[in-house]
Amino acid sequence: MATVEIKNVRKSYGPVEAIKGIDIAIQDGEFLVLLGPSGCGKSTLLRMVAGLESITGGQVVIGGRVVNDLEPKDRDIAMVFQNYALYPHMSVFDNMAYGLKIRGVDKAEIESRVAKAAEILELGRFLTRRPSQLSGGQRQRVAMGRAIVREPAAFLFDEPLSNLDAKLRTQMRIEIKRLQDRLGITSLYVTHDQVEAMTLADRVLVMNHGVAEQIGTPLEVYQRPASLFVAGFIGSPPMNVLDAVIDPSGQGVMMPGGALLPLARPRPSDANRPVKLGIRPEHLAINEDGLDTSPVLVELVEALGADTVVYGRLPDGEPLLIRMSGLPSCKEGDRLAVAPQPGALHLFDTATGRRLED
Amino acid sequence: MQRRVIFDNKLLPYLLLAPQVAVTLIFFIWPASQAVWQSVHIQDAFGLRSEFVWFENFTAILTDPNYVSTLRITAVFSLSVAVLSMAVALLLAALADAKIKGAAVYKTLLIWPYALAPAVAAVLWMFIFNPEIGSLGRLLNAMGYNWDYRLNGDQALTMVILAASWKQVSYNFIFFLAGLQAIPRSVLEAANIDGAGPVRRFWTITFPLLSPTTFFLLVVDMVYAFCETFGTIHALTHGGPGKATETLIFRVYQDGVVNNDLGASSAQSVLLMVILIVLTTIQFRFVERKVHYS
Numbered sequence: 001m002a003t004v005e006i007k008n009v010r011k012s013y014g015p016v017e018a019i020k021g022i023d024i025a026i027q028d029g030e031f032l033v034l035l036g037p038s039g040c041g042k043s044t045l046l047r048m049v050a051g052l053e054s055i056t057g058g059q060v061v062i063g064g065r066v067v068n069d070l071e072p073k074d075r076d077i078a079m080v081f082q083n084y085a086l087y088p089h090m091s092v093f094d095n096m097a098y099g100l101k102i103r104g105v106d107k108a109e110i111e112s113r114v115a116k117a118a119e120i121l122e123l124g125r126f127l128t129r130r131p132s133q134l135s136g137g138q139r140q141r142v143a144m145g146r147a148i149v150r151e152p153a154a155f156l157f158d159e160p161l162s163n164l165d166a167k168l169r170t171q172m173r174i175e176i177k178r179l180q181d182r183l184g185i186t187s188l189y190v191t192h193d194q195v196e197a198m199t200l201a202d203r204v205l206v207m208n209h210g211v212a213e214q215i216g217t218p219l220e221v222y223q224r225p226a227s228l229f230v231a232g233f234i235g236s237p238p239m240n241v242l243d244a245v246i247d248p249s250g251q252g253v254m255m256p257g258g259a260l261l262p263l264a265r266p267r268p269s270d271a272n273r274p275v276k277l278g279i280r281p282e283h284l285a286i287n288e289d290g291l292d293t294s295p296v297l298v299e300l301v302e303a304l305g306a307d308t309v310v311y312g313r314l315p316d317g318e319p320l321l322i323r324m325s326g327l328p329s330c331k332e333g334d335r336l337a338v339a340p341q342p343g344a345l346h347l348f349d350t351a352t353g354r355r356l357e358d
Numbered sequence: 359m360q361r362r363v364i365f366d367n368k369l370l371p372y373l374l375l376a377p378q379v380a381v382t383l384i385f386f387i388w389p390a391s392q393a394v395w396q397s398v399h400i401q402d403a404f405g406l407r408s409e410f411v412w413f414e415n416f417t418a419i420l421t422d423p424n425y426v427s428t429l430r431i432t433a434v435f436s437l438s439v440a441v442l443s444m445a446v447a448l449l450l451a452a453l454a455d456a457k458i459k460g461a462a463v464y465k466t467l468l469i470w471p472y473a474l475a476p477a478v479a480a481v482l483w484m485f486i487f488n489p490e491i492g493s494l495g496r497l498l499n500a501m502g503y504n505w506d507y508r509l510n511g512d513q514a515l516t517m518v519i520l521a522a523s524w525k526q527v528s529y530n531f532i533f534f535l536a537g538l539q540a541i542p543r544s545v546l547e548a549a550n551i552d553g554a555g556p557v558r559r560f561w562t563i564t565f566p567l568l569s570p571t572t573f574f575l576l577v578v579d580m581v582y583a584f585c586e587t588f589g590t591i592h593a594l595t596h597g598g599p600g601k602a603t604e605t606l607i608f609r610v611y612q613d614g615v616v617n618n619d620l621g622a623s624s625a626q627s628v629l630l631m632v633i634l635i636v637l638t639t640i641q642f643r644f645v646e647r648k649v650h651y652s
Binding site for chain 1: 542544545547548549550551552553554555558562563566567569
């Protein structure tokens with residue numbers, strides 16, 4: 001149990017800066033998800049916390065102790081790897097007991113801790129088996145058992161579910177969530193899967209090109225994305241981004257086709273300013289009145305059962321995604337009048353891509 | 359899932375196998391059967407007459423006290439060569455597996471000795487160990503240590519063990535390095551996080567995971583030491599001084615080619631074959647059990 005602080009941490013490989021100064025303090029017992037596309041530096045950041053990568057600049061503090069120069073084994077952390085990284089020549093029991101044996105925990109204690117972990121993870125029947133005799137999900141559970149028995153200050157997860165199939169992934173996700181709730185151990189979890197981030201995290205750190213784009217709760221990240229990158233990365237299908245201009249009165253946003261969308265809060269100071277306008281597909285609805293909105297040409301309709309995704313095109317040729325609940329009410333070639341729900345507009349600076357706060 | 363290749367032509371598979379079968383027949387089955395045939399015959403020195411004598415050749419060898427000492431020397435020699443060459447190779451491979459500058463050059467240099475003919479390698483060792491012209495030999499004598507492998511049997515044995523091991527280190531090195539590189543880095547990282555230092559990681563994780571390689575090399579190295587070290591011994595010591603470096607394979611040559619006793623020589627090579635088969639079987643039965651194949 002401990003806090004983990006990452007203070008202006010940087011990582012360079014020669015002249016290339018992979019992590020450009022990340023700052024975050026993770027509370028005791030908090031579940032922080034590092035989310036980003038591959039190559040954004042999230043795994044590198046996690047490995048720096050673990051001690052598997054050297055830290056070029058800044059500090060990592062675990063439980064009030066600067067660990068920059070400590071070996072991984074002295075950092076009091078446990079890590080779960082994407083490929084499980086189990087010891088293939090050891091039984092499940094020995095896999096879990098390995099770290100304890102090395103730390104000189106006495107035999108009875110080891111047995112009771114492993115038994116307890118095995119019970120939590122429902123691994124009791126497999127203790128004498130080798131990892132090769134287990135399924136992917138069971139192996140991942142052993143990897144978590146190995147982390148749990150150590151009772152570390154923090155758990156580090158490096159894309160632990162990426163090697164599992166979709167169904168198992170959902171199941172293991174729920175198990176991880178339950179486990180963390182139950183044990184209350186500070187956790188850092190790396191993933192590129194936004195569903196994992198949204199469901200597991202107390203807070204999400206969205207990373208891109210070695211920079212923290214946004215830090216916030218899953219709902220904050222979804223409802224108020226801090227940048228175009230976050231807006232495009234979170235949400236499925238991704239947010240529509242259109243070029244637009246604030247109208248001269250500051251009361252609304254003018255679409256390229258000429259349609260005017262009212263703003264929840266007027267911004268007279270930004271009159272005539274060009275902006276990037278973000279609208280989530282699920283916040284667009286067919287406008288029954290058919291007034292005041294651009295007609296959208298329907299190009300493709302994907303019926304997913306629970307909802308429908310419409311691939312449309314605006315009069316000026318911009319693509320527009322619309323997500324509607326239920327079965328499709330339109331077909332290819334139709335023209336739809338759509339309008340965003342009130343207050344569902346996101347404005348971003350055209351140059352920096354940062355959110356324009358309202 | 360294993361993919362099976364289907365041949366439309368019934369003859370083609372046999373045709374493709376034929377070269378290998380021919381090589382095995384001509385270079386292994388034929389001479390081996392000749393050895394078995396000759397081992398139960400006695401020939402005169404000119405090869406004009408031969409007589410069937412049942413197992414007389416074998417009883418003669420097995421009751422020869424010299425043969426027992428040859429067996430002992432072979433055991434010491436082979437075990438030393440296998441252990442020494444594997445230990446050194448493993449150490450070098452472990453070092454080469456770490457991130458070092460010039461790793462490619464280092465690896466290439468380590469593989470060179472394997473490409474050297476045994477006789478050439480032996481001359482090289484002679485230039486080191488010869489008490490009169492060898493650099494190390496002269497140094498040892500200058501320091502007051504009485505070094506002369508031409509007179510001292512133990513020194514001679516030590517030298518051929520060194521020379522034979524040195525040549526095999528390259529081969530073992532390649533396999534150990536490949537074995538080390540096949541160990542997933544994350545497993546070692548997990549052990550590091552679990553609290554194991556480098557030495558502990560090596561013995562509890564790396565070494566057990568290398569066991570298939572180690573086992574394979576043990577078998578190969580034993581066969582090497584038994585059979586393929588003839589050239590090294592021949593060029594360095596001629597089995598001497600006395601018979602101090604005469605291994606089984608060297609005695610086969612000595613009795614057959616030098617002393618013209620083909621019956622005794624054949625009987626010995628048959629025995630050598632039996633010993634190797636027994637040894638390899640033992641290794642497979644008892645050592646392989648402890649081997650972890652992933």
